[in-house]
Amino acid sequence: MGTRAIKQHVLELLKQDDLASIETELTLLQEKELVNALFFGICHPDERIRWHAVSAMGGAVARLAEQDMEEARVILRRMLWSLNDESGGIGWGAPESMAEIMCCHAGLADEYIHMLISYMRPDGEEEWQDGNFLEHEMLQQGLIWAVGRLAQCHKGRLLARGVEHDLPPYLASPDATVCGLAARAIGLLGRPEAMERLQELATNDQRRLRLYNHGVFTTVSVADLATQALKEMG
Structure with missing residues (x-):
């Protein structure tokens, strides 16, 4: 070809x-x-x-x-x-x-x-x-x-x-995708960073974003990703 x-x-x-x-x-x-x-x-x-x-x-x-x-x-x-x-x-x-x-x-x-x-x-x-x-x-x-x-x-x-x-400065981004992905990355790294801000996002931020992971597409909220990050950090 x-x-x-x-x-x-x-x-x-x-x-x-x-x-x-x-x-x-x-x-x-x-x-x-x-x-x-x-x-x-x-x-x-x-x-x-x-x-x-x-x-x-x-x-x-x-x-x-x-x-x-x-x-x-x-x-x-x-x-x-x-x-x-x-x-x-x-x-x-x-x-x-x-x-x-x-x-x-x-x-x-x-x-x-x-x-x-x-x-x-x-x-x-x-x-x-x-x-x-x-x-x-x-x-x-x-x-x-x-x-x-x-x-x-x-x-x-x-x-x-x-x-x-x-990563924590990105949690203040006005862009929902940037903010949510930053929360997810912090959780994946597993270090206790920006806990107060993550708790705030988990409680209040219902903005939606698309997430791609290993061939799978999902729609999630910033709150979902912040909640998961907090769980991963114990």
């Missing part, structure tokens, strides 16, 4: 309901061609296509890394560049895809997890204050989801870098 045909084939597969079946079909494609097609998917306006592409990107780049580590690094650098103001792009789907890739490949996590974390942190005068804080709320949604995803597979790596202290 040519490039255009592969892209169309991949997008059609991503529309399906069963993520496991989609990933099985996608393994039949050559990794470089698949990754190029998935880049169209991770910024697609259709929710199902976009999130299935994010999930599929993890396995595809991990397989590519086993064949050619430098090629895999190029993919991650491309995603990082898309989040840079100078790129001229927006970076839709980049944080989420990076998290999935790192969950599928520990070596890439070791190399790039600090870069993803930097997008929660502002730059500063001190040498260690080398942040790349994302101000756009839509990108923050993807970033905080990514932190929660990494908490499922690389919790120790996140805690070693003090990420639990970066």
Whole structure:
């Protein structure tokens, strides 16, 4: 198949309901061609296509890394560049895809997890204050989801870098998705952070948001996620 045909084939597969079946079909494609097609998917306006592409990107780049580590690094650098103001792009789907890739490949996590974390942190005068804080709320949604995803597979790596202290400010976000995902990530990390604020959200915040987790889509409230976070922290 040519490039255009592969892209169309991949997008059609991503529309399906069963993520496991989609990933099985996608393994039949050559990794470089698949990754190029998935880049169209991770910024697609259709929710199902976009999130299935994010999930599929993890396995595809991990397989590519086993064949050619430098090629895999190029993919991650491309995603990082898309989040840079100078790129001229927006970076839709980049944080989420990076998290999935790192969950599928520990070596890439070791190399790039600090870069993803930097997008929660502002730059500063001190040498260690080398942040790349994302101000756009839509990108923050993807970033905080990514932190929660990494908490499922690389919790120790996140805690070693003090990420639990970066999340509480997002609990004050006017964006329900950012706020709810921050509560979820704090719970997944399991450290007693912002307990008073989480209790307030669990009691009062009925704003709704969509949550994607391993191929499953649900609609939940901020209160639901804050309540779950409090349970996970004991």
